[in-house]
Amino acid sequence: MAQTVQIHQAAPASDDWRSKLKLPPKDTRFKTEDVTATEGKEFEDFFLKRELLMGIYEKGFEKPSPIQEQSIPRALEGRDILARAKNGTGKTAAFSIPMLERVDTARNEIQAMVLVPTRELALQTSQVCKELGKHLGVEVMVTTGGTSLRDDILRLHQTVHIVVATPGRILDLASKGVAKLNTCKVLVLDEADKLLSQEFQPIVEQLIGFLAPERQIMLYSATFPVTVKQFKERFLKKAHIINLMADLTLKGITQYYAFVSEKDKVHCLNTLFSKLQINQSVIFCNSVNRVELLAKKITDLGYSCYYIHAKMMQSHRNRVFHDFRTGNCRNLVCSDLFTRGIDIMAVNVVINFDFPKLSETYLHRVGRSGRFGHLGLAVNLITYEDRFNLYRIEQELGTEIKPIPPTIEKSLYCM
Structure with missing residues (x-):
């Protein structure tokens, strides 16, 4: 039987859709080259379903970012992809849009799966998929460890087209x-x-x-160690390589260090709180115990503060993450649990209360600010013992972390 190929007519230009859908005005805030240095493509150029375009514009996306421009057409062709792009440049939509486009809602079966390393990222990714695909009728399920297995089993007896999961639970x-x-x-x-x-x-x-024998595998990250290369050679067929990491750090993030003794760190943090114009901040510690102790000290100083780490009950973590995301709290102290893909636009300041040992960890931490090309500030509290790590991370990332000046211009990290 001849196979029928359905061609979807491209929607009108995004400005027309904006008025028809009563969308908010365009985001005219300053954005950096990480998301503006594009080839000039529009989402309509990818010949996506009209319902998907509606979800894209309602989500507030104006034009594809560089990673979306390069990734979406190759993914729609069914190519395996190995994509390397900076944090906060639109990777989630780069794979979600073609995945949603290719789902056939007439088939009551799992057609796509997204694996992520943390529960928080699973919840966030599934939410993006649901919002982008809300006019498509695509059923998205999120399943992670630490939640009711019985509830997941019951959900899988209903229609599911896309699964977003942490690896252990879905296995x-x-x-x-x-x-x-x-x-x-x-x-x-x-x-x-x-x-x-x-x-x-x-x-x-x-x-x-x-999985199905004829499958498409797409890998996205900011850093690719040797293990990724080995995996690619085993499982990806003629993978399309995308590398947008000529500069490792985000262009919109201004980075400073303050040289302090361990006992003066809290005092220094208090000074930063009083002098900076913080929308929301994420403050990183290197251990669970230090996260809880620091959060208590910040609260004692009179600032609103939550904390989150991997040893907390999942229900508590979910509540903290939700409340911080919705702006109920200005400051969040956390462990490196929170460095992966967490996308909260209001975060404009990241503070490394404890300086990380690895350049990869530093890159993911500071990427919590300056999301999707907006401006951000990273302040690192450096002790005498951290000085060699500071130098090494600067060298490995090809970046400069400058001494903190007496006054930081608000234009560097505030819109």
Whole structure:
């Protein structure tokens, strides 16, 4: 039987859609080259379904960012993709848009799966998929460890087209025969470097064995260690390579260090709070114990503050994440749990209360500010013991972290 190919007419220009859908005015705030240095394409140029375009514009997207421009057409062709782009430049939409376009809602089966390393990122990614695809009738399910297995089993008896999951939980469901992945032809690994670490890679490889033989695999991350290259050679066929990481740090983030003793860190933090114009800040510590202690000290100083780390109950983590995301609290103290893909536009200041040891960790931390090309500020509290790490990270990232001046211009990190 001849196969019918349905061609979707491109929607009118985005300005026409904006007035028809009663959308908010265009975002005219200053944005950096990380999202503005494009080839000039429009979302209509990808010949997407009209319903998907409606979701894109209602989400507030104006034009594709560079990673979206390069990724979406290749993904729509069914190509395997290895994409490297900076934090906050639109990677989630780069894979979500073509994935949603290719889902056939007439088929009651899992057709695509997104794997992420943390529960918080799973919730965020599934929300983006739901918002972009709300006019398509696509059913998106999120499943992570630390939640009710029974609820997930009941949900899988209903219609599910896209699964967003952490690896351990979806492997459990697939092994039990509850999540039927043999019809799943699209696999996305978001934060691929973390998913291909020793902790997750064996699980990811087991999951690939459950997928349809003819599958598309797409990897997205800001950093790609050797393990990613080895995985690509084993599982990706003629992968399309995208590398937008000529400069490792985000252009919109101004980076400073303050040289302090350990006992003066809290005093220094208090000074920063009083002098900076903070919309929201994320403050990083290197251990769980220090996260809780610092959050208490900040609260004692009279500032609104939450904390989040991996040893908290999942329900508590979800509540903290939701409240911070909705702006109920200005400052969040956290461990490196929070460095992966968390996308909160209001965060304009990141403070490394404890300086990280690895350049990769530094890159992911400071990327919590300056999301999607907006401006941000990173302040690093450096002790005598941190001085060699500071120098090494500057060299590895090809960046300069300057001494903090007496006054920081608000134009550097505020719109």
